[in-house]
Amino acid sequence: MNRLDPSPEGGVVRIGVVVEAPQHSGLLGVLDYLCPTALPPGTLVRVPLGRRVVTGVVWETQDAAQATADDAPASAGFQLKPVAEVLGGLPPLPATWRQLVAFAAAYYQRSLGEMALMVLPPELRQLDAVQLQRRLKRLDKALAADPVGDASPHPTGASAEPAVPALPELSAQQAQALQTLAERGAQPFLLWGSTGSGKTEVYLRRAQQALDAGQQVLMMVPEINLTPQLEARVAERFAGRRIVSLHSGLTPAQRLRHWTMALQGQADLVLGTRLSVFTPLPRLGLIVVDEEHDPSYKQQDGARYSARDLAVYRARLEGVPVILGSATPSLESWHNALPVAEGGAGRYVRLTMPERIGGGEMPRVRLLDQSRALKPTMGQAQPPLARELLAAIAARVERGEQSLVLLNRRGYAPVLHCSDCGWKSGCPHCSAWRVFHKADRTLRCHHCGFSARVPHACPDCGNQDIQPVGRGTERLEEQLAEALPGARLGRIDADVTRHKGALEAQLASVHAGEVDVLVGTQMVAKGHDFRRITLVAAVNPDAALFASDFRAAERQFALLLQAAGRAGRDADVAGHSEMWIQTWHATHPLYQALRDYDFEAFAARQLQERQMAGMPPYASLAMLRAEGKTQQAAQAFLEAAAQAVQDLVAQAPEASGLILYPAVPTPVQRVANVERAQLMIESAQRAVLQRFLNAAQPVWLALAQQHRRNGLIRWAVDVDPLAI
Numbered sequence: 001m002n003r004l005d006p007s008p009e010g011g012v013v014r015i016g017v018v019v020e021a022p023q024h025s026g027l028l029g030v031l032d033y034l035c036p037t038a039l040p041p042g043t044l045v046r047v048p049l050g051r052r053v054v055t056g057v058v059w060e061t062q063d064a065a066q067a068t069a070d071d072a073p074a075s076a077g078f079q080l081k082p083v084a085e086v087l088g089g090l091p092p093l094p095a096t097w098r099q100l101v102a103f104a105a106a107y108y109q110r111s112l113g114e115m116a117l118m119v120l121p122p123e124l125r126q127l128d129a130v131q132l133q134r135r136l137k138r139l140d141k142a143l144a145a146d147p148v149g150d151a152s153p154h155p156t157g158a159s160a161e162p163a164v165p166a167l168p169e170l171s172a173q174q175a176q177a178l179q180t181l182a183e184r185g186a187q188p189f190l191l192w193g194s195t196g197s198g199k200t201e202v203y204l205r206r207a208q209q210a211l212d213a214g215q216q217v218l219m220m221v222p223e224i225n226l227t228p229q230l231e232a233r234v235a236e237r238f239a240g241r242r243i244v245s246l247h248s249g250l251t252p253a254q255r256l257r258h259w260t261m262a263l264q265g266q267a268d269l270v271l272g273t274r275l276s277v278f279t280p281l282p283r284l285g286l287i288v289v290d291e292e293h294d295p296s297y298k299q300q301d302g303a304r305y306s307a308r309d310l311a312v313y314r315a316r317l318e319g320v321p322v323i324l325g326s327a328t329p330s331l332e333s334w335h336n337a338l339p340v341a342e343g344g345a346g347r348y349v350r351l352t353m354p355e356r357i358g359g360g361e362m363p364r365v366r367l368l369d370q371s372r373a374l375k376p377t378m379g380q381a382q383p384p385l386a387r388e389l390l391a392a393i394a395a396r397v398e399r400g401e402q403s404l405v406l407l408n409r410r411g412y413a414p415v416l417h418c419s420d421c422g423w424k425s426g427c428p429h430c431s432a433w434r435v436f437h438k439a440d441r442t443l444r445c446h447h448c449g450f451s452a453r454v455p456h457a458c459p460d461c462g463n464q465d466i467q468p469v470g471r472g473t474e475r476l477e478e479q480l481a482e483a484l485p486g487a488r489l490g491r492i493d494a495d496v497t498r499h500k501g502a503l504e505a506q507l508a509s510v511h512a513g514e515v516d517v518l519v520g521t522q523m524v525a526k527g528h529d530f531r532r533i534t535l536v537a538a539v540n541p542d543a544a545l546f547a548s549d550f551r552a553a554e555r556q557f558a559l560l561l562q563a564a565g566r567a568g569r570d571a572d573v574a575g576h577s578e579m580w581i582q583t584w585h586a587t588h589p590l591y592q593a594l595r596d597y598d599f600e601a602f603a604a605r606q607l608q609e610r611q612m613a614g615m616p617p618y619a620s621l622a623m624l625r626a627e628g629k630t631q632q633a634a635q636a637f638l639e640a641a642a643q644a645v646q647d648l649v650a651q652a653p654e655a656s657g658l659i660l661y662p663a664v665p666t667p668v669q670r671v672a673n674v675e676r677a678q679l680m681i682e683s684a685q686r687a688v689l690q691r692f693l694n695a696a697q698p699v700w701l702a703l704a705q706q707h708r709r710n711g712l713i714r715w716a717v718d719v720d721p722l723a724i
């Protein structure tokens, strides 16, 4: 029934179909096909492309006769191929979805074809009409058999009547935030609230209103695997509704099913990671972006979009409110939410919730001067942590309270070293050291994944005594176990949680009180609602103070504050909760602001520096990135690219401050034998930067073709880059 046999009496219509067209093909991705009937834009179709049949989206429709009259003969109707079949059964993708995709493609300098197909569930691109039909039927059956949501990832059991959960009484600041949300309607809001101030409760209440009004809600979180609690909370609160999740951890079939439920309006609430910003939602009424400052909202390869920024765009497009929530907003969002009178852009409505629920206080911050604290006492081995800190942890173990020790470096030691000849465990494929992992006795490169058994002797001189230098979470755990006999240690990092279910199991044992001291990377700092933690210690947080990336301080402040938020979440333990910072730079302004929990002061200072340096949010950036067989090849392309657009730069208005910086190697310049370089482009005016990039793109495409012969492997434009 989906076959499109050209009927003699039916007219023939020419339609534009978007198919996958990689950016570097230079094609936009809209190809013309013939169809016996006009298909509404947004319809999913299968079309012949070369020798394959691929999935595409109808973008525009026009009458073939009309088209033939208007266009050059080459595109005349009779030469075009017919559409193979319509992927029937699914409603067309909404117009707003197409607008969002078109905007994202243009803004992030990708082809429409790449963007549109990339954001569809991968499985959808594999299925033909018959297979899809079968899937849809199965889904219908499942939904019919379960009117309240057993098809969702959280089966609510067989109870026909969803239990109405008892709602907590709102705090005054929550009530105020909700009132402002109600008054201001379809605006972007920045919900700035301490960790534990009840931001999630505000999302849930506002979501409830949208659901009651028959609308759909899109709720975004940075990393769904790290926030099982939020998923559970949402499912519990909206037990009578269909909740679906959308993230890369789903099976292809699940992802297609959840996406389909969203498109068909069967899912009431979508909880997802960055990719979910593109979910077609015909009844969208609210978007929430939790932890809006989190870097994982920015896609780091391919189409490098920011899901946070697209969420704001989408909300405006669809005329719905968007709530960006954070205890430490990104400085971009902060600036947008600052009133004009205070030097801000005044674009977002700011909602402020400084107090933790139940009067819980943030832990007291203790800055521990490492240069003094770690001085070894005569005849004793150096302790893994400063003695005072160890004592504070030991006291908590004694009392049955928990401690969290944060070290943002996994593995046992970041490098092995031979003291005889100076050999170090470098990666043969990268400009980086290989990390020593004791558990499986390997040296692993965290950049390319290259892994080998630890050698018994120095590969260069045969010395048998090669030593680990420095320390990662694995070693810290070992050292703490020795220093705190009887304490139960636990660890959470990417190594421990590699296996499915391992993170959940480890978290469960922390919640059950089976762990006294938890060692972890930044993974544990985010979102977890630990109840018995009364001490958080950051062991080596100084690197960010001197990083070349201008966002390093912002990220570090957010991480430390978030980590601090893991402590004292219950009022009965909040009084004696502490956040320890073991640092060589105790007087640094970042730590001073942290000690006072003064995000405003920190942000004001950062914004001042950014303004003086002409950095975001006072300027827009794009990064032209290149990868080559040699560093010289990568840089040669970038230099030629800059040269080739000199006249475009010259045409830009003086006041726009459009600047191309010199090409430089990236911070880790070689990864997996590929050399990487980058060139920063800056303008005080976003629109000027956009116009420039649009004009430069075809020039660079042509140039890249030539440079491929000279060792250029890949290149890309990264608009609003996060990592500099």
Ligand code: ADP
Pocket: 168, 169, 170, 171, 174, 193, 194, 195, 196, 197, 198, 199, 200, 201, 202, 357, 529
């Ligand atoms: P945030 O998202 O700002 O970190 P949460 O919404 O997770 O804060 O709230 C922290 C804790 O306080 C949670 O356990 C939550 O259930 C509880 N909570 C939130 N709002 C209220 C309220 N109004 N009354 C009582 N408890 C609340």
Ligand code: ZN
Pocket: 418, 419, 420, 421, 422, 423, 458, 459, 460, 461, 462, 463
């Ligand atoms: Zn040696």
Ligand code: ZN
Pocket: 427, 428, 429, 430, 432, 445, 446, 447, 448, 449, 450, 671, 672
């Ligand atoms: Zn490597």
